[in-house]
Amino acid sequence: MSTQRSATIKDIASRAEVSIATVSRVLNAKAGVSDAASEAVLAAARQLGFRPNQLGRNLRAARSATLGVMLPRLGHPVFAECLQGIEQAARGRGLSIVVSATDYDRATEEAVSEQLLRQRVDGLILTVADAADNPLLDKLDAEGVPYVLVFNQPLAAKAAVRSSVGVDNRAAAREMVQQLLAWGHREIHMLAGQFGQSDRARQRFAGYCDAMQQAGRDWRAPLQVPFTTDDTRDVLLHLLHERPQTTALFCSNDQLTMTVVRDLRALGLFVPGDISVAGFDGVQTGALMHPPLTTVSTPTVQIGRAAVALLSERIAGAAPQGAVLLPHALVPGGTAREPSPIPPRLPERTSHADPS
């Protein structure tokens, strides 16, 4: 039990009978110290159980060797995997990360980033709810704070001044929907998280429109499902009665995809026999589902790693690199395939608002 304050370089200096400058030099492995002094310092440090105080160092250096990370949710598989990549890369470079969640809330984004900046993090890695028109990013630009966006794809207009890492959401969504069309689906509808809360969802919707339009098919506005929704049965029933020719659904993220697959099944529909479902993200558990999710896999961990690499360059003085797009991949999975020639028998339209 030691409640005593921990040793400082001063303590080492007096014990080793040298000056604090010499102690500092030895501890930082600077040249120009005699072997005798060096050994004495090292010995004293060991005896005292010396642990350098990073606080002092930081203040002096006016940097913290720390990266600020700000993500919407930490428990969400996509962000959790990305965070894993960030942490790993940061640790590899001797950097710490201080992590905050924003719950997709602008006010929280504002508060959290301010807190991070007060701690003088060397730079920021962040996903904002909406990068398209975001005062916070403008502020960071104006202040010259080094940052890298993850998952957000900034508008082309801002690409010159902003760095980001992610996938090409629009192109990837287009490819996925093109695949559905190639399988023979004609009426495909989209379900998405709320647009106001996710520019990714918007970009993926744009990709869906691209593909449908190009194929000469009608598209409709996506059904927007709040992030908190964990029962999509009513939404699905509504959709399927209104558009009974629907043979495929495209979901803007895999959390939603898994929920939809479960709920379609709960409504008595077979996936993919009666209806095909495709997703986006490629979360790990998707591959464990039965059937495995048909989805767009995105390199979440690598996105995190790349963000750290990019941010390090920015901190070192490099100019913003614009949007770095990492490769995605279509996962055939088993929740989507050619549409059945006979349309499914639709379930009764009863409310499931009160699940039994």
Added chain:
Amino acid sequence: MSTQRSATIKDIASRAEVSIATVSRVLNAKAGVSDAASEAVLAAARQLGFRPNQLGRNLRAARSATLGVMLPRLGHPVFAECLQGIEQAARGRGLSIVVSATDYDRATEEAVSEQLLRQRVDGLILTVADAADNPLLDKLDAEGVPYVLVFNQPLAAKAAVRSSVGVDNRAAAREMVQQLLAWGHREIHMLAGQFGQSDRARQRFAGYCDAMQQAGRDWRAPLQVPFTTDDTRDVLLHLLHERPQTTALFCSNDQLTMTVVRDLRALGLFVPGDISVAGFDGVQTGALMHPPLTTVSTPTVQIGRAAVALLSERIAGAAPQGAVLLPHALVPGGTAREPSPIPPRLPERTSHADPS
């Protein structure tokens, strides 16, 4: 674009024509400042876009308002959810968290905790690979560092000097296996992550033994599956040929459970028709599986929140509270039920080491 150094209280002082002491008092809302001075300071701060430098504050206060968090993996749903709880609770208390992963590696645990301590975090929230005999924890105890374990259940002998939050792994596993026995299963085997890397797995195994022994059934050492394994077919084939009477499997974590369910199916077995599978953790995606996982649900988010609360008390000077056990719950799910009267036809025993 402002590469200029940011304003300090000194800048405010000269602009507001007061002393830095007054500035500090105003910014910290201390009493005893005239309205005039107060307004002048606030105005100057606003004009200069002042942002308090936490680094200076920390050095002076000899505390960082930061909690260190050290977990085996950040992408793992259980830890990710826990981290979400930690972050949320910390943010609510105005604390930051600096987060590191250890990859279940002792050397990394050592290095990471040292790094955290150098940053003078006010306390530590951590999951170690093995809390039973851990030099790092002994060191933290000796140094009087406030910390709270999450998920680890310290030995009773250490309960007086250590704080931890988790579930009663042994009791919960016992209940789950008792449930399987109540359904009529007689030969139940366990699959687990590697013991050396997880005291949780060991405790859950102990619970399995408790239940089997109490029911007068034989139990066997669990099949240990490395964390990196994502194909359990060979392990399962081996087990099922050696013990063809097996009707139920108990897995020490849900990641493993989901993999096992998928692989049994790949081997041509029906779950739960041919064989029942039960898991442990209650990860969110488990409920989206088809059928939903039969598992022990654990309050991962609350564990994180409780850890922050406990740690705050420890930092404030409270004595260690020993092990806090949060309630778990048996989730009936659909991957386990009464055993089928007719034993399943076993698949051929061919190697799947090279999956097609």
Added chain:
DNA sequence: GTGAAAGCGCTAACAA
């Protein structure tokens, strides 16, 4: 009600 000054732990410029 206010200000001057010390000092938290550290690094680095400068002098010796």
Added chain:
DNA sequence: TTGTTAGCGCTTTCAC
């Protein structure tokens, strides 16, 4: 090769 000293930004005595 070594030591002295200033100072990073802040809070907090202590004196006025």
